[in-house]
Amino acid sequence: xxxxxxxxxxxxxxxxxxxxxxxxxxxxxxxxxxxxxxxxxxxxxxxxxxxxxxxxxxxxxxxxxxxxxxxxxxxxxxxxxxxxxxxxxxxxxxxxxxxxxxxxxxxxxxxxxxxxxxxxxxxxxxxxxxxxxxxxxxx
Numbered sequence: 618x619x620x621x622x623x624x625x626x627x628x629x630x631x632x633x634x635x636x637x638x639x640x641x642x643x644x645x646x647x648x649x650x651x652x653x654x655x656x657x658x659x660x661x662x663x664x665x666x667x668x669x670x671x672x673x674x675x676x677x678x679x680x681x682x683x684x685x686x687x688x689x690x691x692x693x694x695x696x697x698x699x700x701x702x703x704x705x706x707x708x709x710x711x712x713x714x715x716x717x718x719x720x721x722x723x724x725x726x727x728x729x730x731x732x733x734x735x736x737x738x739x740x741x742x743x744x745x746x747x748x749x750x751x752x753x754x755x756x
Contacts, residue, residue: 630678641725656710657726
């Protein structure tokens with residue numbers, strides 16, 4: 618595979634994830650969907666232990682992985698330990714847009730991960746999140 622084919626494949630894989638997230642949320646505005654996905658992924662990243670952040674990141678498509686790590690400073694960022702802090706992190710990532718349900722975004726992101734990642738990785742990630750977030754994951 619050439620370098621440009623590799624970049625094209627990475628972009629397609631990320632677009633596929635965004636398309637799935639559109640379906641989970643039922644929104645039409647792809648820019649808003651992208652912001653929601655990044656806000657939720659960053660909220661998740663910031664509540665995981667460093668090792669789990671890295672392991673989960675390794676499961677993501679290349680381009681999405683880079684977006685997931687964007688702005689990550691594991692030593693300086695406090696983790697969102699509570700459900701309310703987690704949902705606030707998502708809401709902040711969406712610029713506190715009115716009418717956005719951060720819980721809906723969180724549930725959609727967890728459903729996307731459950732649909733796209735190996736079951737063992739999903740279970741590891743769920744087990745690594747604060748207990749208050751476990752009911753946001755699909756059963």
